[in-house]
Amino acid sequence: MIRRHPEPLLWMLFSAGGVVSAMLMPVLVLLFGLAYPLGWLTPPASDRVRALVANPLAAIVLFSLIVLSLFHWAHRFRHTLYDGLQIKHLSEVIAVVSYGAAIVGSAVAAYLLWQLS
Amino acid sequence: MSDHITLQIARYRPEQESEPTFNEYEVPYTKESAVLDGLNYVKDRLDGTLVYRWSCRMGICGSCGMSVNGEPKLTCATFLADYAPGPVRVEPLRNFPIIRDLIVDIGDFMRKLVRVKPWIVREVDKPLSEGEYRQTPEQLDEYKQFSMCINCMLCYSACPIYGLDPKFIGPAAIALAQRYNLDNRDEGAGDRMEVLSEYDGIWGCTFVGECTKVCPKHVDPAGAIQRYKLTAALESMKSFFAPRGA
DSSP, X not given: OOXXXXXXXXXXXXXXXXXXXXXXXXXXXXXXXXXXXXXXXXXXXXXXXXXXXXXXXHHHHHHHHHHHHHHHHHHHHHHIIIIISOOXXXXXXXXXXXXXXXXXXXXXXXXXXXXXX | OOEEEEEEEEEOOXXXXXXXXXXXXXXXXXXXXXXXXXXXXXXIIIOTTOOXXXXXXXXXXXXXXXXXXXXXXXXXXXXXXXXXTOOEEEEOOTTSOEEETTEEOOHHHHHHHXXXXXXXXXXXXXXXXXXXXXXXXXXXXXXXXXXGOOOOOHHHHHOHHHHHOTXXXXXHHHHHHHHHHTOTTOOOHHHHHHHHTSTTTGGGOOOOOHHHHHOTTOOOHHHHHHHHHHHHHHHHHHHHHSTTTO
16 A cells, blocks of 8 residues: 655656746746847737737646746755755745745736736 | 875774774776775785775675765776876765774665565466566566666765665665566566655655766666656556545
């Protein structure tokens, strides 16, 4: 009998987050973080971007990307604190803060995407 | 013609000193001399009180693992000429308690190893009269890489997680569990899952990857662990959604 603990689920979220953020984040950051603000490329009209985000499919993709990236961060941050700072004795506090932040971030993302739809 | 090189060897004689110290010895070497040859020269000619483990001197027995200039190495497969002009620092494997000089206590590893049942587990052994268990080359390739492990424990010495938390079952034990899990003659994957899916099993690993880097037999324990994480995670999801193991 396998004893239940949340580690497999958290690792799956971490793993999926690593894959999607590695594939999609760099191009989004390059476009919306550098190329458009610095004028390397002409940004699309804001109403077109809003229309795109209002599409349920685009909203689901963006939401998944944000949620999985946040859980990827949370898992990494938690283990960095455990092993990097060697404060594993605070494991419960660290887990609540890390995954709690990811849950709050996910809720904010859901709210914002809902507002834009 | 042979040159000389200085070995700085960690000595720890518990009846004499409370902390390990270093002794220096000048040993001759040629381009064929391994660090182990240097140690044998010290033991035979300079200081017979030095103790260390070794046996086959050809990378099979896995007993001569030590820290050479801070890196876990098989001393029979590490050459003095590569460290010229020296000195070469030889210490016991890190992350293990030192018993004496270069000898560490491997009891923890031996206890962990048996927990993962590194042998072929069968519910019912087929009778001898039915002949051998046959295997195709493809079935052999599934696990062959992991069967190269010689239990030298260099991976435990290199693993920072094991260094911080000795409860972690560790790279070689997981790679050896996979060696049998991936063998089509074996039926013990379920037993091993119980041990490996614990928090101190595979989930302790954060994929630092040093185990694979130092492995003298190119076993890739880090790869074995990541692969097993996926197996265990899917298994745990399955048991969550179908608790009766449907």
